[in-house]
Amino acid sequence: MNSIFLVLKREYLTRVKKKSFLLTTILTPLIFPAIIFTIVYFATREKESRSDEILVIDESGLFSNAFDITSFQFTYIDEDVAEAKKNFGDKGAFGLLYLPNVDVQPDKIQFDGFEFYSKTNASMGSLSSMERAIRGRLEDLKLDRSGLDKEVIDNLKVSVSLNSFNITDAGESKKSNSKLSFAIGYGTGFLIYMFIFVYGSQIMQSVLDEKTSRIVEVIVSSVRPFNLMLGKVLGVGAVGFTQLLIWFVLIGVLSTAGLTIMSGGGSDAIMEAASQQVPAEAVEMTQQQVAAAEIQEMIASVPVVKILACFLFFFLGAYFLYGALYAAIGSAVDSIQDAQQFMFPIILPILAAIMSMFFVLEDPNGGLAVTLSLIPFTSPIIMMARIPFGVPDWQLALSMVLLIAGFIGTIWMAGRVYRIGILMYGAKVNWKTISKWFTMKV
Amino acid sequence: MNILEASNVTKNYAAHKALNDVSISIPKQSIFGLLGPNGAGKTTLIRIINQIIMADEGDIVINGEKLHPKHIQVIGYLPEERGLYKKMKVGEQLMYLAQLKGLSTGEARKRIKHWLEKLGLTDWAGKKVEDLSKGMAQKIQFIATVLHEPELLILDEPFSGFDPVNANLIKDEIFELREKGATVIFSTHRMESVEQLCDDIALINKSQKILDGTKKDIKNSFKAHKYSVSYKGELNGLSTMFNVLESQQNDGLSESLIQARNGESPNELLKDLIQTVEVHSFVEVVPSINDIFIEIVEGGKS
Incomplete structure (x- = not known):
């Protein structure tokens, strides 16, 4: 026991004391906002610099004022298409929309011949909004020509909004929010996925380092190989946990600060500055306040404690399960290159879990979701995706029991491979040799 | 202990x-x-x-x-x-x-x-x-x-x-x-x-x-009763109990490796030698561990 702790302590301290640890730990929470900021910055800058004028040649004259698209300005011109195609760029326009003469018959469905020219590719969004505008105008014209009153048609349209509630066992109904559930499910699942990858390969590297530096035989003359492996997995895990904790705190502080600023509470200076600006922005400010209040309400609607507790459990379970496998691979090979062939079967279930997450989030209680959330190799990611939507207790319990059994199983198996692998140098290793080690008596 | x-x-x-x-x-x-x-x-x-x-x-x-x-x-x-x-x-x-x-x-x-x-x-x-x-x-x-x-x-x-x-x-x-x-x-x-x-x-x-x-x-136990002798003169008339394994000339001195077939004492060999040649050095050849090692590993005596 003492030796496991000593190994753990060494693994932990050598990593935490590195400068790179400090840098990644402090910078990562800042990088995401920085990236988003940069993207937004460049997007808006591009918009400013780019011309937003689109020239329209409307031969039939049916499409006047048809384009109500905010990101572009539409100027109608009366020119030959071939001529306009050549010089619309010189006029400083972004693109040229050519609408040929069309014959609008009540029974005609397919309309062709509309063309859009631009120097750079137009975005999918702007193309489809132009398409929508053309279609809308044509539909109106068809309605008009088939003698139906437009007002009647408009009155046929209704608007419905469906509020969804979750009934708790106590009979309370809580406003559920599938968007937030989606975000939490995806976020936590993804975090587990990232963690397995990053820290799994760190375990592998650490095992490999001991092997290549030839210190491992000295160590195993003092520590049992299984304890060495366990200490390593725990030590690297503790590093990851520390990092995660710091991130949570940092992100928590940053986002609380963000929300406070958004809702204006306690930051009068910003409110004042905002209110001095044009009224339109003041209105936006109140909208932001509402949004902030809504976010706070949404957060309150989520069972935070349960999610956190489950996250902790599945996170650790996944880490032990995969960490042990990574350790076993590290022990079996002589270099990172050799490790590649063994990585694939381990990565496969993780990838499968991440890829099926979309389907699971679509249908959190479907057959696929339930099955994958019970299998230990995929359950941590998939169960975390399901939990925000509500999971029956028996499924959660079964999944947890299976995961515990799963990681005990993989640690035991990995230990058997590890104890042989660490002392094998230059051996040609494939799956057959590994299975031989597995059954070998020590 | x-x-x-x-x-x-x-x-x-x-x-x-x-x-x-x-x-x-x-x-x-x-x-x-x-x-x-x-x-x-x-x-x-x-x-x-x-x-x-x-x-x-x-x-x-x-x-x-x-x-x-x-x-x-x-x-x-x-x-x-x-x-x-x-x-x-x-x-x-x-x-x-x-x-x-x-x-x-x-x-x-x-x-x-x-x-x-x-x-x-x-x-x-x-x-x-x-x-x-x-x-x-x-x-x-x-x-x-x-x-x-x-x-x-x-x-x-x-x-x-x-x-x-x-x-x-x-x-x-x-x-x-x-x-x-x-x-x-x-x-x-x-x-x-x-x-x-x-x-x-x-x-x-x-x-x-x-x-x-x-x-x-x-x-x-690996001693083979071999002696290394350096001397002046011609080595002949040695008793049949002794076997000259190899000889070589070196700066006017001869050097020979002589084995006592039945483990006769060095004194007996010396007695024989003194009668025929002038002995300059006489040393018993004890096998090194290396010799023993090679002998055994290469499948010689065991």
């Missing part, structure tokens, strides 16, 4: 037998040579003693007790494949290895200081291992092996890669540790160092123990 007794130790790996019914006894405070060519099974036996692997059959007894996890503190092991954490500082590394052997922090610190001073490495305590020369790193490895003052020191090819100066330094340390009561198992396939260091030896070949005993006894 023996510090270690191995009896009938057998170890099988999937395809081959690594050790076949090997028994050895290692007297306390001896320097014990465990000899054998590469792949003979020396490292397997050593790993079994270190509890890194377990024997399929047979027993190991240390100080009268069956092998037990607590014995790792009694043993200091310097493996053939050895190294250090490259990115770790020398002092921290020694501390870690000492603690793994069960030393308290305070005691470990005292001993690390003592040993670093003794081997002239005090200034390097704060340096990373990757900044050390190979010789220094090997000294650090040696320190790590002896820090917990093991009763039984197991050194697997300790001098491989050492320069002669450091090799001598380590040899002196080995002798000193033996004086203080330690027993040393010394595994090697290089015989020169055995000749100098060992009191007792065991020879392992092809997974089996071929031979063991004190170095002196073994050498005596």
